Amino acid sequence: MSSQTLEETRAELDAPRSGFGHALRAEWIKLWTVRSTWWTMSALIVLGAGLTTLICWGNASWLASSDADESPGSFITWGMMIAQVCAVIVGTLAVTSEYGTGMVRTSFAAVPHRGAVFAAKAIVVCGVLFVVGTATAVLGYLGGNYFLDREGIGLALEGDVARAMYGSGLYLAALGLLSMAVGFLVRHTAAAISIVLATVFVIGNMVMLIPGELGDFITKVMPGNAASSLVAPVSFNPEALGAWTGFGVLMGEVAALCALAWWLLRTRDA
Template sequence: MSTHQPPMPQAPAAAPDWQAAPGGPYPGYTSPIPVVRTHLGHALASEWTKIRSVRSTMWTLGVFVLLVVGIGLLTGALVEANSDSTSLSGENPLSFGFFGLLLGSICVITLGVLTTASEYGTGMIRTTMTACPSRGRVLAAKSIVFFAVAFAVTLVTSGFVAMVHASLLGDTGARTPSGGDWLKATVGVSLYMALLGLLSLLIGSVIRHSAGAITIMIGVVLAPLVLALFMVAESLDKVREWLFEYSIPNQLSVFYTNSLTESGPSGWDPLWIMLVLTAAVYAGAYALLQNRDV
């Protein structure tokens, strides 16, 4: 008669190494993906990838180059064709680059706004903030990358136009530009344009709406000048003069030593004004970014 024997007790299975080893949330487990502490460099790389891969960057910068170079060369050719050896006596030949840059500023403003506001429109900002929870780092990375791109493109285009004008208008009586003239008409105006674009980026971060932010910035550029043109009453003389002097078109013209007014900012004053304004708006944008939901 056979008897049924109960199964022999089995030894418990050995725990996996990642459970058995002591210490840490997953002791003994080694991820195949290297874990590194993130820093500003990673955020810069991310923002650089974004700005160079979206079509809006190529379109806005392409139109900017076309306007600055195209209008600059056309203006220089027309002036040279209609001038004799004394027509521009004592004038700075680099000053004719002003017209192309004034129109090109709209492209810089547009790109600055789209760098931040477009992410709110598409919802991409949630992914950005998830990948980099430090909101201040995100804003800093966007600002640095955009400023560098805007400055570099403006420097190349304005420098090219300036060289063409200096060569083309040399026989019209125009004076030979000094080192200071060259510095202001290339580096100075490029810094100013990059700061104007950075101001637009910050307004886009505050408004979070592309069309609204672009409208506000175009108003900032054009409204003071337009309002001043309609202030004909004598009681508004001081207000009209102030609007003319501190309008962005007049500040831009100062870099070419041909201010639209006899008083107001001169030398490098427009750059410091724009720097202070941008810093103030940056502080406000940072505070809002820290305290608002994404």
């Protein structure tokens, strides 16, 4: 063995191994160095805060009248119902974009423990969506409450209203994690986004057609419905699960899907 080969081998042995901190930093860089993240986050803020402000502006006078059959608290986070589409896209693209380009093989070569890659992606995606989601809900509250205040029905940022602000961030983080898990399962951007959006928006409403108590139960525990009370001071659906009960149900569903995605990630080829 030549002296050059010995030196190269020694250098490889002495090189620092990639730890979980390196994986976190890599996932952070990968998330923010693609234009789709910036566009999607911008859309999340515009839709979440902008639509809440617009809806409150358009309904403030009606909500203040005696004809109103809804609470102002049902509208103060209204835009977050649409902004959740952006959370689905962010969570999905964090996974499927790498499978689409083949870069996932590089990620697994740099961090052979695939579970660490999964965990690092989950922490980064959930952390970003929680912060952006909470900030967006607060912006929507400030804009929407301005018009509610003008009609004398403004809401103080306390109690259930304050809970709805960070609850919106928690819900978007959970939805991003759910989308990540589906992304690892199907490895295709369009398919993963379609599956999650269909589950949240379409199937979640269609199950209402199932008669009896079974239909009521399934409707309450669907991912898009379970945490509906968490993201609004007053839910549009009085039969919905309680705020933290519903969030617990949602997190149980997300955890089960993540466990399946984690197992498949470690057992099948990249």
